[in-house]
Amino acid sequence: MAVQWYPGHMKKASDEIREALQKVDVVIEVLDARIPISSSNPMLKELRGNKPCIRILNKKDLADPEVTARWIETMEKETGVRAIAIEALKKKEAEKVKSLAISLAPSELRRGVRALVVGIPNVGKSTFINTLAGRKVAKTGDEPAVTKHQQNVRIEGGRSGFDISDTPGVLWPNLADRRGGIRLGATGAVRDTALDFLEVAPQAVIDLLTHYRDLVIARYKLKVIPEEGLDLLAEIGKKRGCLRKGGIVDMHKAAEIVCKEIKAGDLGRISLDWPEDYKNEDKQDID
Ligand SMILES: Nc1nc2c(ncn2[C@@H]2O[C@H](COP(=O)(O)OP(=O)(O)OP(=O)(O)O)[C@@H](O)[C@H]2O)c(=O)[nH]1
Numbered sequence: 103m104a105v106q107w108y109p110g111h112m113k114k115a116s117d118e119i120r121e122a123l124q125k126v127d128v129v130i131e132v133l134d135a136r137i138p139i140s141s142s143n144p145m146l147k148e149l150r151g152n153k154p155c156i157r158i159l160n161k162k163d164l165a166d167p168e169v170t171a172r173w174i175e176t177m178e179k180e181t182g183v184r185a186i187a188i189e190a191l192k193k194k195e196a197e198k199v200k201s202l203a204i205s206l207a208p209s210e211l212r213r214g215v216r217a218l219v220v221g222i223p224n225v226g227k228s229t230f231i232n233t234l235a236g237r238k239v240a241k242t243g244d245e246p247a248v249t250k251h252q253q254n255v256r257i258e259g260g261r262s263g264f265d266i267s268d269t270p271g272v273l274w275p276n277l278a279d280r281r282g283g284i285r286l287g288a289t290g291a292v293r294d295t296a297l298d299f300l301e302v303a304p305q306a307v308i309d310l311l312t313h314y315r316d317l318v319i320a321r322y323k324l325k326v327i328p329e330e331g332l333d334l335l336a337e338i339g340k341k342r343g344c345l346r347k348g349g350i351v352d353m354h355k356a357a358e359i360v361c362k363e364i365k366a367g368d369l370g371r372i373s374l375d376w377p378e379d380y381k382n383e384d385k386q387d388i389d
């Protein structure tokens with residue numbers, strides 16, 4: 103995984119978030135819009151208790167807009183939760199989250215509204231805060247575990263100020279879900295050096311072929327379309343010239359190319375978590 107999570111780390115992280123949550127009025131959970139379930143933390147619901155929660159489906163520019171709209175509808179059915187899709191680099195969109203947070207906080211607040219931004223690594227928490235602040239207050243980067251410490255930022259304006267805290271990506275995704283792990287790998291929540299490209303790519307290309315057949319065929323100019331992951335990956339490898347001596351496909355190279363291109367959004371706007379995948383599963387998955 104991005105950050106290695108062990109029971110001790112997870113306990114420390116949940117204790118820290120629990121404590122930080124006591125001092126705020128609203129929780130802002132940042133998710134990757136392409137994988138709103140796979141990028142969520144299974145314990146946050148319990149940790150936040152009755153605090154109002156805004157779920158940001160961030161990186162909406164990379165996700166399938168129609169699927170994102172359905173996720174928003176699904177998530178807003180949950181009590182105390184509002185969901186909004188944004189691109190964290192856009193000021194107007196970040197401002198919408200701020201207004202929503204202020205509107206959700208108890209009205210008697212005179213000291214201003216305080217919000218805590220939480221989420222798994224690399225979903226765009228710090229980017230969102232920088233956009234809101236209008237300057238680079240927090241370090242960002244396209245790899246997990248960039249933020250190391252909690253950081254409070256005062257955003258002027260509004261009723262009487264808005265305080266927002268960035269947190270390191272200490273929350274873990276659902277580690278028991280292999281499918282979720284693959285999707286996290288394909289979208290960049292896992293550091294490249296820790297990523298097993300050959301475990302992720304065959305499943306990811308099959309998932310994509312199921313939902314975005316035309317995009318996959320167009321991107322890799324496929325004439326033959328195998329329906330099995332490794333065969334499909336081999337075909338992509340051939341098209342991309344990932345060949346070793348004797349014309350054997352270099353599967354590792356092919357897998358690396360596919361993972362990098364999915365992460366970068368080169369195939370087009372895609373979503374890897376679909377509401378219907380989770381419909382018949384334990385309700386906890388969408389809670
Ligand atoms: N395409 C796109 N990229 C984004 C968006 N928001 C953030 N990013 C990129 O995602 C990467 C991670 O952003 P960060 O803000 O550092 O993520 P973080 O959640 O603070 O990560 P940690 O501190 O490591 O937990 C950076 O390369 C950002 O530029 C977005 O809305 N769209």
Ligand SMILES: [Mg+2]
Binds near residue numbers: 229240241242270271
């Ligand atoms: Mg950060």
